[in-house]
Amino acid sequence: MARYTRIAGSIALITLKNPPVNALSAAVRQGITDSVGRALSDPEVEAVVLCGEDGKFCGGADIKEFARPMTGPGLVPMIDAIEAGEKPVVAAIEGVALGGGLELALACHYRIAHYKARLGLPEVTLGLIPAAGGTQRLPRLIGVPAALDLITTGRHVSAHEALKLGIVDRVTDRNTLELAVEFAKSVSGQPLAPRRLSTRQPSCPTDLDSFLEGAMLRVRQRARGAIAPVACVQAVRAAATLPFSQGMEQEKELMASLFTSAQARAMQYCFFSQRTVGRWSMPSGARWDNSKAQPIHKAAVIGLGTMGRGIAVSLVQAGIPVVAVEMETKQLEVAKHAVTSILEREAQKRGKEPKLGLIHFSIDLQDLREVDLVIEAVFEDMALKKQVFRELSSVCRPNAFLCTNTSSLDVNQLAAATRMPELVVGMHFFAPAHVMKLLEVVYGPRSSPVAVATAMQLGKRLGKVSVAVGNCHGFVGNRMLMPYMEQSVFLLEEGATPEQVDQALEEFGFPMGVFRVSDLSGLDVGWKVRKGLGLTGPGVAPGESARIRQGRRYCPLPDLLCKQGRLGQKTGKGWYLYDKPGGRVAKSDPWLHNFLEEYRSQHGLQAHPVSQQEVLERCLYSLINEGFRILEDGIAAGPEDIDTIYVFGYGWPPHRGGPMFHAGAVGLPTVLEKLEHYSQAHPDIPQLQPSSLLRRLVTAGSPPIHKWREVVKTVHSQL
Numbered sequence: 204m205a206r207y208t209r210i211a212g213s214i215a216l217i218t219l220k221n222p223p224v225n226a227l228s229a230a231v232r233q234g235i236t237d238s239v240g241r242a243l244s245d246p247e248v249e250a251v252v253l254c255g256e257d258g259k260f261c262g263g264a265d266i267k268e269f270a271r272p273m274t275g276p277g278l279v280p281m282i283d284a285i286e287a288g289e290k291p292v293v294a295a296i297e298g299v300a301l302g303g304g305l306e307l308a309l310a311c312h313y314r315i316a317h318y319k320a321r322l323g324l325p326e327v328t329l330g331l332i333p334a335a336g337g338t339q340r341l342p343r344l345i346g347v348p349a350a351l352d353l354i355t356t357g358r359h360v361s362a363h364e365a366l367k368l369g370i371v372d373r374v375t376d377r378n379t380l381e382l383a384v385e386f387a388k389s390v391s392g393q394p395l396a397p398r399r400l401s402t403r404q405p406s407c408p409t410d411l412d413s414f415l416e417g418a419m420l421r422v423r424q425r426a427r428g429a430i431a432p433v434a435c436v437q438a439v440r441a442a443a444t445l446p447f448s449q450g451m452e453q454e455k456e457l458m459a460s461l462f463t464s465a466q467a468r469a470m471q472y473c474f475f476s477q478r479t480v481g482r483w484s485m486p487s488g489a490r491w492d493n494s495k496a497q498p499i500h501k502a503a504v505i506g507l508g509t510m511g512r513g514i515a516v517s518l519v520q521a522g523i524p525v526v527a528v529e530m531e532t533k534q535l536e537v538a539k540h541a542v543t544s545i546l547e548r549e550a551q552k553r554g555k556e557p558k559l560g561l562i563h564f565s566i567d568l569q570d571l572r573e574v575d576l577v578i579e580a581v582f583e584d585m586a587l588k589k590q591v592f593r594e595l596s597s598v599c600r601p602n603a604f605l606c607t608n609t610s611s612l613d614v615n616q617l618a619a620a621t622r623m624p625e626l627v628v629g630m631h632f633f634a635p636a637h638v639m640k641l642l643e644v645v646y647g648p649r650s651s652p653v654a655v656a657t658a659m660q661l662g663k664r665l666g667k668v669s670v671a672v673g674n675c676h677g678f679v680g681n682r683m684l685m686p687y688m689e690q691s692v693f694l695l696e697e698g699a700t701p702e703q704v705d706q707a708l709e710e711f712g713f714p715m716g717v718f719r720v721s722d723l724s725g726l727d728v729g730w731k732v733r734k735g736l737g738l739t740g741p742g743v744a745p746g747e748s749a750r751i752r753q754g755r756r757y758c759p760l761p762d763l764l765c766k767q768g769r770l771g772q773k774t775g776k777g778w779y780l781y782d783k784p785g786g787r788v789a790k791s792d793p794w795l796h797n798f799l800e801e802y803r804s805q806h807g808l809q810a811h812p813v814s815q816q817e818v819l820e821r822c823l824y825s826l827i828n829e830g831f832r833i834l835e836d837g838i839a840a841g842p843e844d845i846d847t848i849y850v851f852g853y854g855w856p857p858h859r860g861g862p863m864f865h866a867g868a869v870g871l872p873t874v875l876e877k878l879e880h881y882s883q884a885h886p887d888i889p890q891l892q893p894s895s896l897l898r899r900l901v902t903a904g905s906p907p908i909h910k911w912r913e914v915v916k917t918v919h920s921q922l
């Protein structure tokens with residue numbers, strides 16, 4: 204709803220009231236419509252101030268209403284009425300003005316923002332366009348290029364950037380409402396026509412067509428197959444080339460095609476999943492709302508390789524003092540130089556001073572005596588990590604949280620090396636750690652709720668999307684990746700090329716196919732893991748067949764490439780060829796194609812044409828199948844957790860919701876049928892055998908994804 208009050212004699216104050224973000228629900232739209240009508244018809248009111256309760260202007264249209272039939276007044280007529288009114292309306296923007304919230308502010312004649320406010324049109328991240336006039340008014344206010352940037356990326360801007368761009372008229376560190384009221388009085392009686400954005404001409408680049416073509420190309424590259432960014436460009440083109448009313452018609456048509464699309468459903472599911480994972484729970488019954496996080500005043504990172512450096516940068520950027528530890532002076536100096544340059548570069552990008560004073564570099568573990576939490580990021584070697592944890596346990600305060608950044612090792616074994624195993628959790632960051640949004644918080648059987656709550660809270664402070672997961676090899680993300688990667692190399696044995704596999708995955712929407720990713724991160728990473736698991740190297744029993752390990756099919760191709768020194772981009776060749784070591788442009792490599800042919804003939808393998816459909820079904824359904832096993836094992840609390848991990852950490856296209864959402868969208872019976880088909884064709888690949896949870900869900904009539912937890916619960920209660 205909206206509250207109407209009269210203040211300072213002649214000012215009508217309309218306050219949006221819909222906690223927590225004053226979203227524009229039907230009741231709020233009705234409240235605004237009624238209040239604006241009342242203010243315009245009251246002869247004693249000279250000007251209007253529009254604000255939101257509790258320091259938040261407006262978080263936009265009410266996303267929860269999208270799935271229901273529309274009721275109440277429409278957003279567009281409400282907004283148009285504000286702009287057309289004969290009394291000045293001033294938006295007092297505190298907190299957020301996002302989506303429909305900013306569109307509402309754009310209909311006001313003046314905008315005043317608190318310096319901490321954030322503004323933006325994030326509809327594209329929900330599979331939509333800003334269809335309450337945002338695509339037509341913003342270009343008329345700040346010009347086509349700047350508007351296109353905001354609309355196609357959905358990025359939020361600070362109040363200061365909004366002022367520079369011309370979105371707001373004033374930024375204040377004072378009481379925004381008081382200033383807005385003063386301002387409203389001062390502009391009362393001034394002509395309103397020039398303030399109505401719908402009447403302005405947008406400023407366009409001289410070469411508008413080629414500018415828009417370039418923009419279209421970029422959005423198509425950035426989010427392959429996503430339809431909303433394309434519609435955003437089309438809508439802005441309409442703003443640049445058509446009168447306002449016709450532009451609005453186009454905006455409406457484009458929105459109509461997006462609103463009910465599968466992509467919009469998937470992206471809105473992602474939005475809510477991200478919030479669902481914040482309400483974490485553990486099998487013990489500990490939850491987000493019954494476990495209290497401890498404050499972290501000072502942290503430490505031990506091991507300053509690529510991951511440790513990124514983690515240290517993340518902590519410093521969040522304003523947390525950090526002790527950064529390496530074992531030797533030489534390594535410490537190299538790391539210090541690298542961390543300092545990242546901090547300087549990042550600060551420059553944000554137009555701020557680097558917080559170099561917050562980081563202390565050291566080779567002395569005694570410097571960790573005062574810290575509240577340590578994140579260990581040394582090599583992935585259990586013996587070394589155990590040693591580090593033993594030392595940390597004796598050096599740090601008894602109540603310090605000890606976290607490991609391991610990507611797959613057993614958190615419980617590390618906990619057992621300490622005096623307080625309940626204070627040990629995994630904090631699995633993704634490279635580069637200061638950029639990637641995902642954090643897997645891994646609890647072992649002995650981790651205390653307070654340790655999990657503290658790691659989750661710290662993740663939030665670092666700006667991460669944190670997901671609490673159980674302890675198993677590879678946790679959630681990497682565990683699911685294993686069958687996916689295995690399928691991709693099996694497909695090479697059967698006749699595919701890396702190019703074909705990558706192309707299929709990239710057309711599905713991944714930014715990079717599996718082989719390109721492998722070249723980027725280095726083939727030696729997986730090699731080391733496989734050696735550790737005894738799948739290759741000295742751990743393999745003499746006389747064991749090259750293509751069978753532990754009774755199941757194994758593909759030695761990645762190991763063979765590693766043995767030849769083909770480690771990916773860093774050596775200039777891997778699955779592809781690069782112009783030099785460290786080169787980034789992947790080219791097809793005839794050597795590799797010959798190598799694959801020789802390998803097949805050596806092992807008596809008959810190459811057959813592999814279709815794009817087979818690539819997708821085998822790679823994606825084996826990954827999804829592992830996701831069902833993870834749910835069955837209680838490693839992830841729900842499908843939303845898995846999907847959030849994949850969207851934020853593994854490049855899963857958000858417009859496809861995440862692997863588990865995708866399974867539901869394809870149809871669980873179809874996924875089951877395909878897995879049955881492929882597992883019959885490849886009985887030596889157990890990962891293709893459908894999980895019992897998938898079977899149960901199909902037997903239960905394939906309930907919608909938000910009901911899966913109930914089926915999982917019955918599985919657990921029967922265990």
Ligand SMILES: CCC/C=C/C(=O)SCCNC(=O)CCNC(=O)[C@H](O)C(C)(C)COP(=O)([O-])OP(=O)([O-])OC[C@H]1O[C@@H](n2cnc3c(N)ncnc32)[C@H](O)[C@@H]1OP(=O)([O-])[O-]
Nearest residue numbers: 224226262263264265266267301302303325333334335478
């Ligand atoms: C149709 C014409 C075109 C217009 C389209 C639009 O405007 S599209 C919209 C364009 N707008 C956007 O895309 C903005 C989307 N929102 C955000 O980006 C953030 O929520 C935030 C920055 C506003 C606040 O961040 P924060 O970390 O402080 O808080 P938090 O994120 O944890 O959320 C708290 C609670 O609020 C809920 N909720 C939030 N927004 C909405 C909403 N619009 N609606 C409904 N609910 C919403 C959220 O689900 C959560 O509920 P829960 O789980 O407690 O039941």
